Amino acid sequence: MPKLIAFDEEARRGLERGMNTLADAVKVTLGPKGRNVVLEKKWGAPTITNDGVSIAKEIELEDPYEKIGAELVKEVAKKTDDVAGDGTTTATVLAQAMVREGLRNVAAGANPMGLKRGIEAAVAAVSEKLLGMATDIETREQIAATATISAGGDTTVGDAIAEAMDKVGKEGVITVEESNTFGIDLELTEGMRFDKGYISAYFATDMERMEAVLEDPYILIANQKVSNVKDLLPILEKVMQSGKPLLIIAEDTDGEALSTLVVNKIRGTFKSVAVKAPGFGDRRKAMLQDIAILTGGQVISEEVGLKL
Incomplete structure (x- = not known):
């Protein structure tokens, strides 16, 4: 579809309207006396919530410029939720206020880059003050x-x-x-448990009990499919040199990669086990992140700029 292009005041005001529409719906939930919002669902009963990011995710606007403005505030709420796990409504209200005052000053002739630097300096000063007041x-x-x-x-x-x-x-x-x-x-639960097993029975270390036990293994955590053996070769070389086993937790392991792991396991070259990551979608991402935190590792994901 053709792209709509807007400049200057028209663009800024369109974005601001979208931000205000979303922020006004979210900010009524702010504070201990905040009110609840009822969200319509395509399936099932409506949801009653006072969680800012949950409300923000449900808001869709028709006007393209307003939609972009709303998406920008959604990103503010989402990042706050990812980093802090709370405070999404407060972040939304602060974003609305900064945009409102920033646009007012730009309209009055202020330099946008100067305003940006001033906002960043104010954020640093306020953050330092809040940390000093925190208990x-x-x-x-x-x-x-x-x-x-x-x-x-x-x-x-x-x-x-x-x-x-x-x-x-x-x-x-x-x-x-x-x-x-x-x-x-x-x-x-001591350690961690999830409802997924090895992909191939060849990975079992105890054929009678049909279980796989690895002691002090290297763990590869990937939010992607592992199919190409070329992607695994650098890792396999390092693992083989160390003499330790390898545990792969990924969306799936198949093709040449799975065949290589099975063959090496049968030949006794090195031990490895491949399992499917638990959950689906955002739930899977969260569980992989939990596993990474528990093991002191890092999730391989293109979203964070990492890939095999």
Whole structure:
């Protein structure tokens, strides 16, 4: 389809309208007395939420310029959620205010680049001040109170999260999953477990029990399919030199790559196991990131500029 092009005031105001439409819908949820928003779903019952990023994701505008403006604010909320896990509504409100005042000053004749540098300097100064005012959360009661606020005032959820934090510690990984039963269940797992097994039975190290056990392996975590053996060769060479086994957790492992791993396992050249990554879509990305954090590794993903 043909591209629409706008310049100067027309472009800026179109973007601002889109930002304001999204931000006005999100900011009503701000604070402990914030209100809820009802989101229509294509399937199933409507969702009632006060989570800023969830509301932002559901907003779609018809006007192309307004749509771009809304998408820019969505990105602000998404990045805040990715980095901090909360504060998406506050970030949206701040973005709206900075854009509004920035456009007002540009319209009055201010240099846009000078404004940008001024905003960056103000962000650095405010961030430093906030860090100085921040209080570390140490006790279980403080964790429960904070979690309760994030859970929309639900003390049951807040207490459950505090209990989980108490058991796994600050560096532990907490995974929240929807249950098929009523109530909240807390399950502590030493290490990590997910519902995926080896791709080929040839990877089994104990043929009687049909299980694969690797001790102190190298772990390749990839959010992509592993099919081309050429992509794996540099890794395989390093692994073979070390004498350690290799565990591959990827979207899938097939083709030449799978054949090479199986042949080397049968010949006894080196041990390896390939398993499919758990989950689908965004859920899979999150679980791979959890595995990377737990093992001290890095997810190979084109989204972060890494590839095999």
